[in-house]
Amino acid sequence: MAQSSTVIFARNLTRSLPLGDRQIDILKGVTLEVERGEWLALTGPSGSGKSTLLGLLAGIDTPTSGSLIVDGIDITRLPESKLARVRNDKIGIVFQSFHLIPTLTARENVEVPLYVNARAGRARQLAEEMLTLVGLHDRMNHRPHQLSGGEQQRVAIARALINRPSILLADEPTGNLDTRTGDAVLELIGNLRRELGLTVVMVTHDPLIARAADREVHLLDGRLVDGLDSRPASARAAQPVLEVRS
Secondary structure, three states: OOOEEEEEEEEEEEEEEEEEEEEEEEEEEEEEEEOOEEEEEOOOOOOOHHHHHHHHHHOOOOOOOEEEEEEEOOOOOHHHHHHHHHHHHHHEOOOOOOOOOOOOOHHHHHOOOOOOHHHHHHHHHHHHHHHHHOOOOEEEEEOOHHHHHHHHHHHHHHHHHOOOOOEEEOOOOOOOOOOHHHHHHHHHHEEEEEEHHHHHEEOOHHHHOOOOOHHHHHHHHEOOOOOOOOOOHHHHOOOOOOOOOO
């Protein structure tokens, strides 16, 4: 069976949280499609719901309503035991803060996700291969405090991709980096996307960073706005064109 070209399909997603005796609506009916191999930038001001939406796509959080299909699997109400397997196999996540374990070396940090599946026996080899891929072959035995911010983010990217997921979700991955280092991290993500065939969804508030993506969708107050079509290019192209007759 041929793989679907749509790797993420979110339909009418909402996310609400209780606040005292009332309810706060964070996401208000978001429908979004992401094509396999696409790089999507998710933009919007602080508080617009970007990180909340990314958390839903990652399976870290559960929508209040709506449905979410990731790489052919409906994860909307999937039990945590099965959801953890989907996250581990199909989704890599990179955050603004690197979330490295300070007492572990770069290689050991990258190895961590391998210990939850059957690949633990090859952990050292696989971690070394991934660190070489992100340009840190000579920094494998350094601990986080011995690495620059850019190097720490590269370790975090290597860790996110160690299980060779098809999807990379990045939440402001250059937010803690200077412009030059941030540009290098963006270039690395672009190279890895091509080399590994990744689908990338990146949250950013920076329009310059969003330009690196194939497509941008904009969130404001929990809704997609500004007339930006949330469907991938292939879906938009498939729409019939209406002829205006004089």
